[in-house]
Structure formats: structure tokens, C-alpha cells
Amino acid sequence: MMTKNKTAAKKTEDQSVVYKVPAAFVLMIVVIYAFWKLGGYYSTVEGFTALYPMFCVQRYVFLALTAAELVLCVLLKNGLARTICRYWLAAFALLFVSSLILSIFWTGNMIVIYLLHALVYCLYMVWQLYHSEFFTFSLVTASAGVVFYLIARTSYMANRIAGSALLALILIGTALTAFLCAKNHGKLNLGSRMLRLFPDGFNPLLFYFICVLWAVVLAACLIFGSGFAFYAMFAAIAVELIGAVYYTFQLK
Known part of the structure; x- marks a missing residue:
């Protein structure tokens, strides 16, 4: 029943x-x-x-x-x-x-x-x-694309500082969450309860890679300025589209 x-x-x-x-x-x-x-x-x-x-x-x-x-x-x-x-x-x-x-x-x-x-x-x-895996991938990649756009196309320094800080927190939080979930078969230990965020046996390496990738690109955007950030934005769009195709074929 x-x-x-x-x-x-x-x-x-x-x-x-x-x-x-x-x-x-x-x-x-x-x-x-x-x-x-x-x-x-x-x-x-x-x-x-x-x-x-x-x-x-x-x-x-x-x-x-x-x-x-x-x-x-x-x-x-x-x-x-x-x-x-x-x-x-x-x-x-x-x-x-x-x-x-x-x-x-x-x-x-x-x-x-x-x-x-x-x-x-x-x-x-x-x-x-x-659900979870492509959502996490999109959270990181789409957020990176938005921040790169703000660095490339807006003149407010507050946008660059706040956007970069927020993206850094998202990257660190995503990598840490993936690491903790990988130790518990896709579940996040919240003390008295276990919250399933990913399917059992998921591979966190993709999330480590994508977080490190956008962290390096973010640092490059802050160093080289708006010109580099403009092309980084299109790179984020391309990566998101590739991820969409990949995870669409993974649907059952």
C-alpha cells in the first residue's frame, strides 16, 4: 500500500x-x-x-x-x-x-x-x-554568466564586488556540498536528518571541475577587465547549452 x-x-x-x-x-x-x-x-x-x-x-x-x-x-x-x-x-x-x-x-x-x-x-x-544535478550545474554556470555580464557591461563597482563575492560563495558552497554528499551516497548530513540532494552514486568530479573553472575565469575577469569578461559570458552560455544537451540525454 x-x-x-x-x-x-x-x-x-x-x-x-x-x-x-x-x-x-x-x-x-x-x-x-x-x-x-x-x-x-x-x-x-x-x-x-x-x-x-x-x-x-x-x-x-x-x-x-x-x-x-x-x-x-x-x-x-x-x-x-x-x-x-x-x-x-x-x-x-x-x-x-x-x-x-x-x-x-x-x-x-x-x-x-x-x-x-x-x-x-x-x-x-x-x-x-x-532536478538536482543539472540544477546545480546551472546554478553555478548561469550565475557565473550573469556575473561576467555585470563585469563586462555595467559601470558600477558595486556590481563587480557584490557579484564576484556572491559567485565565490556559490562556487565554494557548491563544491563543499558536493563533497559532503559524495561521502553519504548523495545525502547531506544535517545533524538529526539526512537530506537527499543527489542520486546515489553520483560523481562529484564534474562539480569540482566546473567550480574551479569558473573561479579561475572570475579571477581572470577581475584581472583583465571587461573585455575578457565579455567573452567569458559567452563561454558560460556555451557551457550551459552543452550541459543542457548532456543532461537531456541522461533523462529516462
């Missing part, structure tokens, strides 16, 4: 992907378009006067909501409730970062908001279609 219930739950989850992925794609387009329209209004004197005080308050509100949802995700035991909290956590985190950027940079950094939302939604779609 338990096996039948698990099979039915897995089948329902697989069928839900048919709706989740198109819904995420449509929502991504709508959100980016909404921010584009918001940026157009915010760039005017009237829009700045009306919205700037609101963004200054909203960044703290969304930060508090993000922290609250994070606590709920940890404390709640019900699976459905935790899933809902994770969605709200991602939404509030995106809104916090967006309001922070709008309050600090006015409309000069709208490209970061567009790229951030596109990255999160695309990673969600990758997770729904491919």
Missing part, C-alpha cells in the same frame, strides 16, 4: 511539471515587464518623488518577511506548508533585493533586477525538469 501511495504521489508530481514550468515562464515574463514599466515611471521626477520613500520602507519590510519565512521553513513539519513557505521565501527575497537596488541606484541598475528575476525563474524551471 505504501509503495502504491509513493508511486501515485510521484506520478502526480511528474504531471504537475506540465503546469509549473509554463506558469513559471509566463510569470517571469510578466514580472520582468512589470519592473520595466515601473522603471519607466520611476525614472521621471514624479515617479521618483512618489516611489522612492516607498522603496526605502519596503526593503526593510521585505527583509523582515524573508527572515520570517526562512524561520517558518525550518520550523514547519507539514510538507505542503513548507513548500508554500519556500515559494513565499523566494518571492520576498527577490522583492527585497529589487527594492534595495531601486532605493540605492534609482533606475541605473535595472538590468540587475531583470537578470536576477530571470535567473531565479529559469533555475526553478530547470529544477522542475531535471
Whole structure:
């Protein structure tokens, strides 16, 4: 009976992907378009006067909501409730970062908001279609591509510093997680519980290689400047496409 219930739950989850992925794609387009329209209004004197005080308050509100949802995700035991909290956590985190950027940079950094939302939604779609291994590969590679673009095409030093620091954390965190999971047959030891992140017997060498690769390229971008970063961005796109083809053929 338990096996039948698990099979039915897995089948329902697989069928839900048919709706989740198109819904995420449509929502991504709508959100980016909404921010584009918001940026157009915010760039005017009237829009700045009306919205700037609101963004200054909203960044703290969304930060508090993000922290609250994070606590709920940890404390709640019900699976459905935790899933809902994770969605709200991602939404509030995106809104916090967006309001922070709008309050600090006015409309000069709208490209970061567009790229951030596109990255999160695309990673969600990758997770729904491919799950852990290609999601991790895409998290590292797509994040690297976004950071290389920021180094190549934006003039704000804050973008380079924050983007490079964030990418470094992602690379270190990914390599460390892969190492710990490899020791426990794809599971991450969280003290009292074991969380399965990868299939049993997965090979972490690919993740070590890709993390070291983008770490070296990031260092080269910071040394050689925007010209090198521009070509590094296209290299990241090419690697992501190769990974997509490889993991698509791995699907069963």
C-alpha cells in the first residue's frame, strides 16, 4: 500500500511539471515587464518623488518577511506548508533585493533586477525538469554568466564586488556540498536528518571541475577587465547549452 501511495504521489508530481514550468515562464515574463514599466515611471521626477520613500520602507519590510519565512521553513513539519513557505521565501527575497537596488541606484541598475528575476525563474524551471544535478550545474554556470555580464557591461563597482563575492560563495558552497554528499551516497548530513540532494552514486568530479573553472575565469575577469569578461559570458552560455544537451540525454 505504501509503495502504491509513493508511486501515485510521484506520478502526480511528474504531471504537475506540465503546469509549473509554463506558469513559471509566463510569470517571469510578466514580472520582468512589470519592473520595466515601473522603471519607466520611476525614472521621471514624479515617479521618483512618489516611489522612492516607498522603496526605502519596503526593503526593510521585505527583509523582515524573508527572515520570517526562512524561520517558518525550518520550523514547519507539514510538507505542503513548507513548500508554500519556500515559494513565499523566494518571492520576498527577490522583492527585497529589487527594492534595495531601486532605493540605492534609482533606475541605473535595472538590468540587475531583470537578470536576477530571470535567473531565479529559469533555475526553478530547470529544477522542475531535471532536478538536482543539472540544477546545480546551472546554478553555478548561469550565475557565473550573469556575473561576467555585470563585469563586462555595467559601470558600477558595486556590481563587480557584490557579484564576484556572491559567485565565490556559490562556487565554494557548491563544491563543499558536493563533497559532503559524495561521502553519504548523495545525502547531506544535517545533524538529526539526512537530506537527499543527489542520486546515489553520483560523481562529484564534474562539480569540482566546473567550480574551479569558473573561479579561475572570475579571477581572470577581475584581472583583465571587461573585455575578457565579455567573452567569458559567452563561454558560460556555451557551457550551459552543452550541459543542457548532456543532461537531456541522461533523462529516462
